[in-house]
Amino acid sequence: MSTILWDTNGTEIVKTLAAERRAAGALASGLAVTLVVVVAEERVEEAQRAATTAAAAHPCRLLVVVRRRVDADDRLDAEVQVGGQLGANEAVAMRMYGRLTLHAESVVLPLLASDAPVVTWWHGETPDKLAHDALGVLAGRRVTDAADDPDPMAALKRRARDYAPGDTDLAWTRTTPWRALLASAFDDMSDVATSAEVRSQPGNPSAALLAGWLTARLGVRVRQMESDGPGITAVEVRFGGRDRLRIDRPDGYLATLSRPGITDRQLPLKRRDLGELLAEELRRLDADQPYADALSVVTGEKGLDSRSPKRTLVWKDPARAARKAATTTKKTAAKRTAAKRTAAKRADARKAAARRRSS
Amino acid sequence: MTASYPPLTDIPPEDGPPYRVPLRNPLRDVRDRRLPRVPGPCALVVFGVTGDLARKKLIPAVYDLANRGLLPPGFAMVGFARRDWGDGDFAALARSAAEQGARTGFREDVWQRLSDSIRFVPGSFDDDEAFDTLASTLVEMEESHGIQGNAAFYLSIPPAMFPVVLKQMQRTRMADNSDRGGWRRVVVEKPFGHDLQSGMDLNRLVDEVFTPQDVFRIDHYLGKETVQNLLALRFANTLFEPVWNGNFVDSVQITMAEDVGIGSRAGFYDTAGAARDVLQNHVLQLLALTAMEEPVAFDAEAIRTEKTKVLGAIELPAHLDQYAVRGQYDQGWLGGQRVASYLEEEKVPKSSTTETYAAVRLNVQTRRWAGVPFYLRTGKRLPRRVTEIAVVFKKAPHLPFASTDTEELGHNQLVVRVQPDEGVTLRFGSKVPGSSMEVRDVSMDFLYGEAFTESSPEAYERLLLDVLIGDATLFPRNEEVELSWKVIDPLEEFWAGSKPELYRAGEWGPRGADDMLARDGRVWRRP
Numbered sequence: 051m052s053t054i055l056w057d058t059n060g061t062e063i064v065k066t067l068a069a070e071r072r073a074a075g076a077l078a079s080g081l082a083v084t085l086v087v088v089v090a091e092e093r094v095e096e097a098q099r100a101a102t103t104a105a106a107a108h109p110c111r112l113l114v115v116v117r118r119r120v121d122a123d124d125r126l127d128a129e130v131q132v133g134g135q136l137g138a139n140e141a142v143a144m145r146m147y148g149r150l151t152l153h154a155e156s157v158v159l160p161l162l163a164s165d166a167p168v169v170t171w172w173h174g175e176t177p178d179k180l181a182h183d184a185l186g187v188l189a190g191r192r193v194t195d196a197a198d199d200p201d202p203m204a205a206l207k208r209r210a211r212d213y214a215p216g217d218t219d220l221a222w223t224r225t226t227p228w229r230a231l232l233a234s235a236f237d238d239m240s241d242v243a244t245s246a247e248v249r250s251q252p253g254n255p256s257a258a259l260l261a262g263w264l265t266a267r268l269g270v271r272v273r274q275m276e277s278d279g280p281g282i283t284a285v286e287v288r289f290g291g292r293d294r295l296r297i298d299r300p301d302g303y304l305a306t307l308s309r310p311g312i313t314d315r316q317l318p319l320k321r322r323d324l325g326e327l328l329a330e331e332l333r334r335l336d337a338d339q340p341y342a343d344a345l346s347v348v349t350g351e352k353g354l355d356s357r358s359p360k361r362t363l364v365w366k367d368p369a370r371a372a373r374k375a376a377t378t379t380k381k382t383a384a385k386r387t388a389a390k391r392t393a394a395k396r397a398d399a400r401k402a403a404a405r406r407r408s409s
Numbered sequence: 410m411t412a413s414y415p416p417l418t419d420i421p422p423e424d425g426p427p428y429r430v431p432l433r434n435p436l437r438d439v440r441d442r443r444l445p446r447v448p449g450p451c452a453l454v455v456f457g458v459t460g461d462l463a464r465k466k467l468i469p470a471v472y473d474l475a476n477r478g479l480l481p482p483g484f485a486m487v488g489f490a491r492r493d494w495g496d497g498d499f500a501a502l503a504r505s506a507a508e509q510g511a512r513t514g515f516r517e518d519v520w521q522r523l524s525d526s527i528r529f530v531p532g533s534f535d536d537d538e539a540f541d542t543l544a545s546t547l548v549e550m551e552e553s554h555g556i557q558g559n560a561a562f563y564l565s566i567p568p569a570m571f572p573v574v575l576k577q578m579q580r581t582r583m584a585d586n587s588d589r590g591g592w593r594r595v596v597v598e599k600p601f602g603h604d605l606q607s608g609m610d611l612n613r614l615v616d617e618v619f620t621p622q623d624v625f626r627i628d629h630y631l632g633k634e635t636v637q638n639l640l641a642l643r644f645a646n647t648l649f650e651p652v653w654n655g656n657f658v659d660s661v662q663i664t665m666a667e668d669v670g671i672g673s674r675a676g677f678y679d680t681a682g683a684a685r686d687v688l689q690n691h692v693l694q695l696l697a698l699t700a701m702e703e704p705v706a707f708d709a710e711a712i713r714t715e716k717t718k719v720l721g722a723i724e725l726p727a728h729l730d731q732y733a734v735r736g737q738y739d740q741g742w743l744g745g746q747r748v749a750s751y752l753e754e755e756k757v758p759k760s761s762t763t764e765t766y767a768a769v770r771l772n773v774q775t776r777r778w779a780g781v782p783f784y785l786r787t788g789k790r791l792p793r794r795v796t797e798i799a800v801v802f803k804k805a806p807h808l809p810f811a812s813t814d815t816e817e818l819g820h821n822q823l824v825v826r827v828q829p830d831e832g833v834t835l836r837f838g839s840k841v842p843g844s845s846m847e848v849r850d851v852s853m854d855f856l857y858g859e860a861f862t863e864s865s866p867e868a869y870e871r872l873l874l875d876v877l878i879g880d881a882t883l884f885p886r887n888e889e890v891e892l893s894w895k896v897i898d899p900l901e902e903f904w905a906g907s908k909p910e911l912y913r914a915g916e917w918g919p920r921g922a923d924d925m926l927a928r929d930g931r932v933w934r935r936p
Contacts (some may be wrong), residue, residue: 226444230444234481303518312552316525318518
């Protein structure tokens with residue numbers, strides 16, 4: 051069942067959602083969480099598919115916010131869906147135009163499931179400071195994806211500067227299977243690690259975080275080496291001169307675990323899709339201190355975990371910023387062409403990032 | 410160069426006894442909630458691996474654990490059974506068992522990796538050579554699979570075979586913790602004997618070969634998500650604890666009903682009956698978790714201590730003739746099908762007086778539960794399969810409504826649904842919409858599937874994992890088994906020589922059970 055509302059308002063959406071729920075018989079509902087997805091039009095389908103996979107494990111109310119052009123007339127279109135292809139879940143997809151894009155929370159706030167935790171996930175463009183987006187401020191947990199950025203390492207730096215407990219990044223989520231395997235392989239090591247190394251595609255943020263985590267936990271230097279990928283391809287921990295623990299995963303699918311004195315073992319270590327990553331994110335909704343530790347090592351930012359988990363909205367008006375930019379660029383035409391060139395470069399980099407995404 | 414680890418904020422819980430103290434794993438961090446609980450390197454040895462239980466539950470559970478990434482890199486499974494099979498034949502059997510029984514989707518690559526670590530050792534239980542082979546297989550796997558001398562032995566065999574198998578393990582020193590420098594554990598399935606004496610004998614036998622803390626008695630009900638949730642419900646909330654006592658609770662009803670008959674278990678069932686088969690273990694364990702005091706910590710020792718206290722405080726009614734009822738199903742209609750009576754089941758003697766239904770009223774002699782009857786019932790061929798714990802509260806001491814307004818108002822109830830539809834139901838009175846004041850009972854449901862899905866792990870998966878990790882929280886200990894027999898033995902004694910009351914298959918037990926509650930002015934809840 052789905053209802054489409056053209057040129058509507060928040061009250062209408064709330065009413066429609068209530069009516070749809072009544073019709074679907076979902077009155078006594080067990081919603082555990084509200085998931086807000088901030089996504090660009092061309093990636094809505096991808097995000098919705100991932101959210102649906104995740105929702106199969108964690109029933110949630112899914113609110114998809116698509117921000118269209120700011121310089122259009124104010125307008126809100128919405129699609130309300132209960133059950134149906136989304137399984138036992140309810141979803142509202144909202145497309146916002148004009149100045150409304152800057153006030154998306156006015157539509158989202160009344161739609162949050164009462165007293166349930168809120169998770170906001172930016173799929174695609176992420177604000178430099180999450181506090182610039184009111185949808186990030188109202189969430190208890192904020193999910194970003196550094197691998198999605200044209201420059202993932204710069205993105206990690208931004209995330210670290212902006213970090214508040216409750217932030218998390220899918221680049222970190224991608225390391226979980228590696229970390230789980232390493233931790234259980236360590237269960238029966240009785241030596242002290244002396245050095246380690248992580249091999250991955252160049253500029254892979256998950257590899258950086260994995261190396262950061264190893265440094266934080268083992269207190270040793272971790273070298274990062276480059277390989278052809280996909281994603282992370284090997285981790286090696288050395289214990290003094292001879293002994294070493296090594297996990298190789300050349301194909302993104304099957305890993306070989308080598309340890310001193312034991313025959314090599316093969317284990318499945320599959321790269322996971324977006325839906326599975328998101329499902330892991332929804333499993334725990336408390337602050338992720340090990341992530342903060344790893345991020346701190348990678349970026350050199352200190353005291354991440356002792357920051358306040360509360361964010362306050364920092365008002366940033368893109369229209370004003372654009373106007374300001376326009377007046378300055380008018381002065382020199384040469385600068386404008388330069389800007390165009392950078393824009394083109396950024397687009398190229400974004401495409402490259404899409405290829406590189408996921409570990 | 411010697412590296413020094415940064416100060417850790419945690420020490421990983423190590424429940425197991427200290428055999429070899431490995432360096433504290435620096436990669437484990439209690440704050441790291443993403444990393445799964447994975448056991449250390451170990452082997453799982455299953456005796457009777459070609460049996461029903463192993464095929465339907467154990468092998469699928471092992472596969473599911475592997476698929477969820479919860480088995481350690483150093484893991485091996487060894488099957489031991491009487492058939493003349495090679496590794497290959499056994500692999501085929503294990504594969505089909507995993508394919509049919511697994512809860513999670515079957516993935517070829519996961520299975521391939523898992524089957525690499527499965528071995529089969531054929532032989533009979535009195536065959537010394539076979540056990541020597543088993544012992545040497547385990548030693549070999551230390552090298553080839555990195556299991557480090559850790560092994561759990563799962564006795565999926567009839568209790569009559571226990572002495573032979575245990576003797577063999579003693580002879581080959583397989584049960585000895587110190588022999589290979591790792592832990593050795595044993596897993597025992599019910600029945601834990603058939604009365605107090607045999608239960609104690611069995612305990613002594615197992616404890617002689619293994620150290621008592623290495624013995625894990627499986628009661629698969631305790632592996633269910635809702636049963637563990639009972640503890641969360643009671644001890645993590647402020648809402649329920651203040652009313653969880655005789656001041657507010659009128660009575661407690663624990664029901665474990667099955668719609669099936671005895672199937673192919675006639676041989677065992679006819680010598681046991683419902684009370685020994687189900688009441689003694691599952692139902693009394695549910696009672697213990699419902700009635701126990703708050704444990705001082707959420708660990709194995711503290712929880713088992715509280716359960717033991719409750720089981721020791723159970724008192725049978727003075728008039729067993731009025732408060733203990735047993736029944737046997739007659740032919741009847743169930744779910745649209747005609748079903749045979751118990752006496753017509755295959756291999757059941759025509760003169761059998763074994764009960765297939767048992768109901769009893771118990772008291773728990775503690776301050777908390779003084780005067781609160783616990784009604785327990787269990788039976789086969791009842792209308793539907795359901796297990797639940799219903800806490801029935803007292804009626805409000807005063808109702809400011811006209812008596813006609815509240816005619817349809819019953820007792821408030823808190824029902825923990827153990828299976829199916831795992832969850833919790835709260836029943837309370839609510840006004841019927843309309844111009845007049847009328848109060849009627851309504852239900853508020855919490856369904857596991859809705860709020861937290863990560864589809865509840867099958868009980869065996871959870872329990873196997875706990876055995877391999879060495880967490881004994883969900884396993885009853887010796888004393889609990891013996892105390893439970895002290896409740897059941899007088900019942901069996903009282904029933905000996907009498908004939909069970911007949912009830913039609915497809916109805917909620919014999920008339921006598923209804924009369925028993927009617928005597929106290931109560932009725933059974935329809936689950």
